[in-house]
Amino acid sequence: MTRMVQLAVAGDISEAEEIQEILTSAGIDSELESAQDEPLTVVVPETQLENAKEAIEALTEPDELISEP
Numbered sequence: 467m468t469r470m471v472q473l474a475v476a477g478d479i480s481e482a483e484e485i486q487e488i489l490t491s492a493g494i495d496s497e498l499e500s501a502q503d504e505p506l507t508v509v510v511p512e513t514q515l516e517n518a519k520e521a522i523e524a525l526t527e528p529d530e531l532i533s534e535p
Contacts, residue, residue, distance in 0.1 A: 468511040482506040492521035
């Protein structure tokens, strides 16, 4: 069984679902994890972590990746 590792922390459910949609379109399985009063964490199989990072970078706009002060 492949260990699941954190890819991203989403600010809300819609952001988490958007990340999941990107990963699904790239053929990468993902799950959402959340503890009570904790933000949503998107996790992927450890063996897919680098591919998942590349998919997120490739399918998001550059200004979405950098938060403005």
